[in-house]
Amino acid sequence: MGTIKDYFGSQVFDDRVMKATLSDQVYASLKKTIDEGTELDIGVAHAVAIAMKDWAVSKGATHFTHWFQPLTGITAEKHDSFITPSPDGGVIMEFSGKELIKGEPDASSFPSGGLRATFEARGYTAWDPTSYAFIKGRTLCIPTAFCSYGGHALDKKTPLLRSMEALNKQALRILRLFGNDTVKRVTSSVGPEQEYFLITKEMYEQRPDLRFTGRTLFGAKPPKGQEMDDHYFGVIKPRVAAYMEELNDELWKLGILAKTEHNEVAPAQHELAPIHTTTNIATDHNQLTMEIMQKVAAKHGLVCLLHEKPFAGVNGSGKHNNWSIATDSGQNLLSPGATPYENAQFLLFLCAVIKAVDDYQDLLRISVATAGNDHRLGANEAPPAVVSIFLGDELNAVLEAIENNTPYEGTEKTQMKLGADVLPKFNRDTTDRNRTSPFAFTGNKFEFRMLGSSNSIACANIMLNTAVAESLRIYADRLECAEDFETALHEMIRKTIKDHKRIIFNGNGYDESWIKEATERRGLLNYRTTADAVPHILDKKNVDMLTSHGVFTEAEIRSRYEITLENYCKTIVIEANTMVDMAKTQIVPAVSAYALELARTSAAKKALDSTLACGYETDLVRQLSILTDRIYAGAAAVENSVLSVTAAEDIGTEAALIRDKVLAGMSELRVACDEAETLTAKSYWPYPTYADLLFSVQ
Ligand code: ADP
Numbered sequence: 001m002g003t004i005k006d007y008f009g010s011q012v013f014d015d016r017v018m019k020a021t022l023s024d025q026v027y028a029s030l031k032k033t034i035d036e037g038t039e040l041d042i043g044v045a046h047a048v049a050i051a052m053k054d055w056a057v058s059k060g061a062t063h064f065t066h067w068f069q070p071l072t073g074i075t076a077e078k079h080d081s082f083i084t085p086s087p088d089g090g091v092i093m094e095f096s097g098k099e100l101i102k103g104e105p106d107a108s109s110f111p112s113g114g115l116r117a118t119f120e121a122r123g124y125t126a127w128d129p130t131s132y133a134f135i136k137g138r139t140l141c142i143p144t145a146f147c148s149y150g151g152h153a154l155d156k157k158t159p160l161l162r163s164m165e166a167l168n169k170q171a172l173r174i175l176r177l178f179g180n181d182t183v184k185r186v187t188s189s190v191g192p193e194q195e196y197f198l199i200t201k202e203m204y205e206q207r208p209d210l211r212f213t214g215r216t217l218f219g220a221k222p223p224k225g226q227e228m229d230d231h232y233f234g235v236i237k238p239r240v241a242a243y244m245e246e247l248n249d250e251l252w253k254l255g256i257l258a259k260t261e262h263n264e265v266a267p268a269q270h271e272l273a274p275i276h277t278t279t280n281i282a283t284d285h286n287q288l289t290m291e292i293m294q295k296v297a298a299k300h301g302l303v304c305l306l307h308e309k310p311f312a313g314v315n316g317s318g319k320h321n322n323w324s325i326a327t328d329s330g331q332n333l334l335s336p337g338a339t340p341y342e343n344a345q346f347l348l349f350l351c352a353v354i355k356a357v358d359d360y361q362d363l364l365r366i367s368v369a370t371a372g373n374d375h376r377l378g379a380n381e382a383p384p385a386v387v388s389i390f391l392g393d394e395l396n397a398v399l400e401a402i403e404n405n406t407p408y409e410g411t412e413k414t415q416m417k418l419g420a421d422v423l424p425k426f427n428r429d430t431t432d433r434n435r436t437s438p439f440a441f442t443g444n445k446f447e448f449r450m451l452g453s454s455n456s457i458a459c460a461n462i463m464l465n466t467a468v469a470e471s472l473r474i475y476a477d478r479l480e481c482a483e484d485f486e487t488a489l490h491e492m493i494r495k496t497i498k499d500h501k502r503i504i505f506n507g508n509g510y511d512e513s514w515i516k517e518a519t520e521r522r523g524l525l526n527y528r529t530t531a532d533a534v535p536h537i538l539d540k541k542n543v544d545m546l547t548s549h550g551v552f553t554e555a556e557i558r559s560r561y562e563i564t565l566e567n568y569c570k571t572i573v574i575e576a577n578t579m580v581d582m583a584k585t586q587i588v589p590a591v592s593a594y595a596l597e598l599a600r601t602s603a604a605k606k607a608l609d610s611t612l613a614c615g616y617e618t619d620l621v622r623q624l625s626i627l628t629d630r631i632y633a634g635a636a637a638v639e640n641s642v643l644s645v646t647a648a649e650d651i652g653t654e655a656a657l658i659r660d661k662v663l664a665g666m667s668e669l670r671v672a673c674d675e676a677e678t679l680t681a682k683s684y685w686p687y688p689t690y691a692d693l694l695f696s697v698q
């Protein structure tokens with residue numbers, strides 16, 4: 001296959017291919033659209049379409065698709081072939097500028113959360129030229145946005161692009177105030193670290209819960225878990241190594257910068273991190289990565305589990321969203337500068353993030369809210385559902401010094417006075433990383449760690465970009481009309497620290513006492529479940545902020561509210577139904593069969609010698625019999641709770657009922673079944689156990 005350099009990006013219509021296949025004029029015009037967001041001329045689009053088609057056909061492609069990200073959270077594609085009949089009975093391969101720019105898939109089967117009822121049933125897809133087209137299998141995939149005919153975003157890409165624009169606009173205002181007139185564009189960059197589990201296909205097939213819901217709904221604790229800490233960064237097993245090798249090759253061909261791979265904390269858990277890139281491209285790439293992870297696993301007789309909590313009591317999987325903002329000249333705005341003046345600009349951007357995270361804790365929590373991720377947030381390995389920021393000791397000391405007007409005892413002593421020229425000079429953060437913080441500053445970027453492993457990273461970045469744009473807007477409004485820029489700047493930084501320091505927490509986020517302090521003393525929000533969090537997207541302050549930056553319309557916000565809660569309810573109802581089915585048709589019969597064998601053994605023994613005690617058999621039959629009754633009753637209770645939910649009048653009530661009744665019933669049923677598992681002979685138990693699953697791949 002040659003060296004990586006030879007095949008990296010070989011399936012991508014990237015800048016190299018564009019340069020080689022487009023005329024200078026077409027290339028320059030397309031480049032301007034990509035870099036500066038200028039509108040694309042149809043003539044240019046047509047020339048690009050022809051070059052793209054010829055390139056794709058030369059690589060064996062037969063079809064093209066507008067590849068988009070509907071609100072289901074996964075990607076969608078409808079394939080059309082390039083063929084057009086020619087008069088001589090053959091075909092020619094055709095693809096026009098119009099087909100490249102716009103597609104018209106039927107939108108009616110995608111969730112629209114009410115947008116479809118009010119507006120048009122049809123939707124259209126529109127090319128996002130900033131994300132390169134690529135070939136998957138034999139299909140040319142063109143990354144697109146997906147909207148209703150009324151112009152309402154039915155996807156995740158459209159609001160993400162809008163949020164990037166909002167951030168760009170406000171950040172540029174701030175940079176101008178600092179005298180920077182040359183920067184043309186500010187973009188946010190993301191490097192998402194992706195966690196996942198690998199198990200064998202054979203084991204997976206035997207578990208209806210994994211097949212239908214992506215997680216185990218039953219399973220007693222294995223004798224060995226992660227207590228030995230022997231998996232994290234451990235030697236990668238040959239079968240896993242072969243998988244990772246092929247995965248990397250496939251990702252590299254698609255131009256995805258897969259960089260780091262290692263074993264994670266839990267047995268069978270791994271991580272893949274790409275090099276960070278522009279947010280919308282990182283989002284497309286992460287969706288592709290998740291898809292290819294599953295495809296490659298299948299080729300190796302494995303299944304890649306992307307669920308946040310496939311195994312109770314074992315570390316779940318998250319996604320760390322490393323986020324920063326940079327100018328088109330490559331300056332990272334979250335990197336402390338070399339001079340005090342640069343540091344003043346850095347501190348202002350830092351404060352904008354602190355203020356954004358405190359003001360919009362709820363939106364950040366909502367952006368990662370799914371039924372799956374609820375199991376993780378608040379469990380012992382994930383950040384808690386409470387949002388807080390870790391800054392590290394040095395930065396913390398700097399902020400305290402500014403707040404209190406005291407000398408900063410850092411690398412050099414500086415008396416705090418008003419004015420940017422005396423803001424402290426300090427170096428890049430060198431303190432230890434805090435692994436427990438939901439939102440950690442790591443030197444030149446923030447790491448938002450609340451995302452679930454299966455989440456699209458779009459939502460989190462939409463909220464993050466827009467909330468930071470809002471802080472910057474408030475700052476720019478104030479500073480643009482300040483009489484003395486430096487005084488106003490210093491005051492604003494101080495005010496932000498004073499008003500928002502409650503969100504800064506440098507201690508252990510897993511500590512019970514922190515949750516108490518956060519919620520009782522600091523008044524931070526703690527929305528434990530999706531049902532608790534999501535209704536707050538409709539709070540006036542959130543709707544006002546998101547609409548004022550043009551990121552969502554009010555109708556679009558309402559649609560996200562509906563779809564997120566619908567998804568939560570549907571997911572849990574499917575889990576409940578799967579549990580009931582497994583309990584009634586497999587677990588109870590297995591336990592009863594084992595009890596019968598015990599009873600028979602006891603009877604046979606007594607027939608041989610009536611004085612034999614048979615204490616073990618009798619006692620176990622009794623215990624198993626009590627358990628089967630409990631399981632039977634528990635399954636009936638879950639069934640009834642699911643039925644009662646269907647009577648709910650609106651989706652908010654339904655979600656609350658699911659949270660309070662269905663989930664509670666499910667955990668009771670699980671306890672009884674897991675206990676039965678520990679008492680039933682392995683040969684009778686219908687499923688591979690946790691130990692089987694977690695140690696299945698060698
Ligand atoms: P760790 O496991 O210590 O968090 P990793 O190396 O696994 O670190 O992942 C760090 C991620 O952060 C990578 O995806 C990397 O590309 C990304 N990253 C580094 N610098 C930036 C930056 N300026 N902006 C966004 N992401 C970044």
Ligand code: MG
Pocket residue numbers: 193320447
């Ligand atoms: Mg990390």
